[in-house]
Amino acid sequence: MNNLAIKITKAMVASDYGLSAIGTRGVYFDEALRTVVFERDKYTCQKCGLKHCVLNAHHKKTYKKHPELRFDVPNGETLCFDCHQQKHRRRI
Numbered sequence: 001m002n003n004l005a006i007k008i009t010k011a012m013v014a015s016d017y018g019l020s021a022i023g024t025r026g027v028y029f030d031e032a033l034r035t036v037v038f039e040r041d042k043y044t045c046q047k048c049g050l051k052h053c054v055l056n057a058h059h060k061k062t063y064k065k066h067p068e069l070r071f072d073v074p075n076g077e078t079l080c081f082d083c084h085q086q087k088h089r090r091r092i
C-alpha cells in the first residue's frame with residue numbers, strides 16, 4: 001500500500017465516524033488552505049448561510065475519486081459542521 005492509499009483509508013475512516021482532522025494531517029485541507037477557502041467564502045456556510053460557527057472546508061469532488069484535487073482551493077467550499085456532516089452522510 002503506498003502512502004496515498006494509506007492517507008485515503010484514514011480519511012474514509014475519519015469521515016465514517018464524523019471526526020474532523022484528528023490524526024489525518026495531509027488528507028483534509030491543511031490549515032493555510034482552509035483559511036484561503038474560508039476567506040473566499042467570508043466564513044459563511046455555502047449551504048445554509050450560517051456564520052460564526054464551526055466551519056469545515058469541504059471537498060466538492062471527493063479526495064477518494066480526485067486525489068489530485070485534495071489541496072485545490074476551487075474544489076473547496078465552506079460548510080458549517082452540520083451541513084458538512086449531512087454531505088458525508090448522504091454519500092454513504
Ligand SMILES: [Zn+2]
Binds near residue numbers: 046048049050079082
Ligand atoms: Zn450550513
